[in-house]
Amino acid sequence: MIRGVTGSGKTELYVKLAKKCIEENFQILVMVPEINLIPQTLERFKKYLKIIPLQYHSNLTPTQKHKVWKACSREEQIIVIGTRSSIFLPFKKLGLIVVDEEHDGSYKQTEMFKYNARDIGILRGHNFKCPVILGSATPSFETVRNIKINKYQEYRLEKRYYKSKLPMITIIDSSIDRPNEGLTNTLIKSMKIELEKNRKVILFLGRRGFSNSVICSNCKTIVKCPKCGTNMTYHKNVEKLICHNCDFKQNIEQVKKCCDNPVLTPLGIGTQRVENKVKQLFPDKTVLRVDSDNITSKRDLEDFIEKANNNKIDIFIGTQMIVKGHDFKDISLVGILNIDAGLYSTDFRGLEKTAQLITQVSGRSGRQTEHGNVLIQTHNPDHSILNTILKEGYEKFSHIALEQRKNVNLPPYSHIGIIVLSSSNMNFSKSVLNRLKEIKRNKSIFIYGPAQSKVPKRNNQYNYQLLIGSNSSKLLSEHISKFEIYLSSLNKKIKWHIDIDPLES
Template sequence: MAQSLVGTGFGVKGIFTVASQRVQVVVDLPLFGAFTYLSHFDVIPGQRVAVPFGTRQLCGVVVTGIPPEGLPETQLKEVAQVFDALPPLPADFLAMVNFAAAYYHFPLGQTLFTALPTGLREARDIIPPDERPFALTAKGEAEAPPARQRARLALWQALGDGALTQAQARQVTPQAGKILADWLAEERIRRVSPERVPLELGPAPHLNDDQQAALSALTAQPSGFQSWLLHGITGSGKTEVYLQRIAPSLAAGQQVLVLVPEINLTPQLVERFIQRFPASRIAVQHSQLADGERLRNWLDAWQGRADIVIGTRLSVFTPMPRLGLIVVDEEHDGSFKQQDGLRYHARDLAIWRARQAGIPIILGSATPSLETVANVEAGRYRKLTLSQRAHGAARLPTVRLVDTRRAKLTEGLSDAVIKALASRLERGEMSLVFINRRGFAPVLACTDCGWTSGCPRCSTRLVLHLMERKLRCHHCGWEEAVPHACPECGAPDIKPLGEGTQRLESALGRLFPSARILRIDRDTTQRKQAWDEIYRQVHAGEVDMLVGTQMLAKGHDFGTLSLVTVLNADGGLYSADYRASERLFAQLTQVAGRAGRADAPGEVLVQTQWPDHPLYQALVAHDFDGFAASLLQERRLAAFPPAVYQALLRADATELAQANAFLTQVRAQVQPLAEEVLISGPAPALMVRLANRERAQLVLESPSRQALHRFLDQLPPLLDALARQHGRGLRWSLDVDPQEM
């Protein structure tokens, strides 16, 4: 619903002015609807503008909509400035933003500004670099510089051989910038549109029968919407199928969007793309890029200069005028779901975008999500299978379960695991010890009174990071020094309980003094070039053992890795989240798949106290299809997604009672509106306290997606009104298609 802003406007400036008109503008604030302004400029939807808002001047974007009548023009503020160095945001980008705002029931302004790079969120004009090359005019060709001006003569001669970009000109002479500026003013050179570089392909390996069959099916339908599931076992060469399917799209002058789940997967993937498409321009998008670099890459994609965009979840919004193909690698991965702010799922938005554009999309995974499996069963997606590993001698690793119920463990390692690690070290093969806990130990405890190191801001434990002598919360970031004695009873005998990556690294160093051990977790990969150095060490044969968390569970191809050992996997079996077993099976399958990708046969040892559990039995048999079928049947019987559609209404406050009171009142008022929607709760969130906020939630679910969204459409105004009654300290949020409870 449109709203009006009352008051006087700032001064306006611009080139083109028109008679006063009312326009609808959205800004980056948690307010639903657009705001009405007066504009003396000729503006169209997608135009970035500066507008007064209270005492501030904000960046806004003009959107479609009929401004409300009633308020006199004297009570409306005026658009202060139009930013016109860039063209208006494209219509298909705005359509996607509108869909995301409507589907996830999030303010349109915040949705739009979430989708923009940081530079375009600011109230300033962005002047894009002019990357058109320079060519000599007839006047320039006729007037050669004198021989004594060697730099100018060298540049003039180079231009005589063909057009040059500014970067190419600087390679001729460092003075190129000033010389070109002078010649441009003298009309001795001109800007020319760059010619499209013909597609150049690097060497490609021979495809096996499965890969060739998948590629033939994909290329048989080069245009039109179709959602494909490329279900390939780990190491089956899914990336090679992507590359060979991308080539004809690039040859046809189309752009390609490739989504990956993790930043750390990007460097090696980009390198493969550069080797395969050396003349194509690749734009990388992820949160570790500097704001300026991310903006340049975004503009390159929008202006059609980039042929391929490779990025993490926010890249799904990147405008691409020639988009012809979308690839979502590791489509099952939970990191495609944003967990705060605009809680969107990049995979689902990518599918919507492909449908709107009428282009194919490929979803790749060794462990597809149950939502994707259900869509294949329903005939909405077409499935392609890669059942053999791409490397000729490679086979799926043998998976063995190590029963630890009565086993004596040394620093969390069983005798079987220690012997297996020793044998690989003797043979010069690499091993991976996997534990999904960074730090030295999950908790510090007092052996006298039972005190444990709890986070003062969250309902979780502080993790011991021994090297830094810190206790750290991995949820809110709280840090404190390690106490010298128990804070409760004063006893000096406080000990770390359990294992983390730091403790394992230390233990392996004592057990295998000659081993070269490399720990990979979030603590060791914070530097920008960390992953480049890790790949260099591994591929140079400088590592005997890797110790790591889930960062190592997917996407990495370490050829000499022949042994994977998994510690403390059972924790995933105890979770109250119904998705926990799906996530655990995917994680174990992915990490197991790092072994045996080259000539050496792979082996996986999983330490467990539940060796007879169906999940582990399916893992031993490499039976994803059977395990997924049983999980789908359980979900249908229990009426859980994907059998039903779900949303969470979350509330957080300084006191749990306040959050519960708000949700109880909400439930009472909206129950009459819930014709086909089941409302459960309120109940505490799985992690009740996070960053000094107490959290509770209502679960909203329906067998009909349309019925659920009709119900959700009515909630925001009511929720805002009720939240105001409960004080400024209360916050609410809607999470549509939640991935975490």
């Protein structure tokens, strides 16, 4: 495990290790969590090594994928830089596996065939008897635990690559300095100061679109997706309401039927709404919104990276896409517009993800400049966890949170699985899950539920789940096999899936 502060030069270390492997005629796999990180990673390896790396990801054509498969299977001396699916390439002489940003949830495949590429990478490293390098400034709790029990070795990079200092973090109390279209006066003033110095600004928020939800001011009805019941998000640029859960779309006019005099009003903020406000405040500055609505193709991505690297953007506005490993020049200010949802998440991993997010977003600031500043807007400035993260750091927070997990026997001190049933008849789903609970089990197996899934309804199907866990992964696997046998005997009117070690509960 390479634990390096943000901007510490982990990629440069990966390159040096790869160079040694090439000298010994081995193959190398470097995994990154997102496709948009491949170009910059590829360029760094290409710059220092004689071999031109191959890339592997879902956007390649079948012909391009086949070419990489053949190169791996022929024992050719290659470096592959890819996303999670690259872990299944048929390497013959693998000498090094790198999992960059190992904490990132994108390594987990959650649809259809479910797997965690990081964990499979560790298994493949064991099979090839080759080193596996996990890299992160904010390692997952599973990795922190494995370091504590000496299962993993840890190496640290304590200083930034460009010798710059870590940014200064300031909390803004949003209940006093009230945001206007997502921006407090304090943040706006700080933006003006940095922009006047020809420095760059990143504004981060967790929601794309114009607003989180839409409400009728007359009858107080919140517009929900007719297929899955999730709150619809308003996208002003296309004048549509879009469900970010099942991708159902509606025109504004189609939903004005909640009462005799509908008055639809946006609630909360999204990237588009903040973009509009920023362009009003700074009309002479170049603003780029970086989210999955705006960056939709390889060309969009290449254009974004080219503009960022050539100082053509003054203000970046985005969701998580903007913070995953990108190394932008001259960023001196980062504004985190609303961290509160993460602080009060019902998911037991919610605080872990929030702490990682704060640390990673903050790390974009001041990498190559004299100083960096981070402003965090929150209605809860005295939140104990937030203050632990900011004053004592991610490592201290992780030890406190791990102790809390241990006290209630949550992962990584236990193993869990979720069984989700989908049916047009909610009572039938619940009755099936209750029957599963009656199957004889070992005393160390615990089961909770049935309960509604995080997404209670999708495509007119009701989703209910059981959570099953044990301190023993072997016992858990054996008991889930009993569930699979029973569920396979049911008729096809009910759909089900099982997720082991889910990232969300």
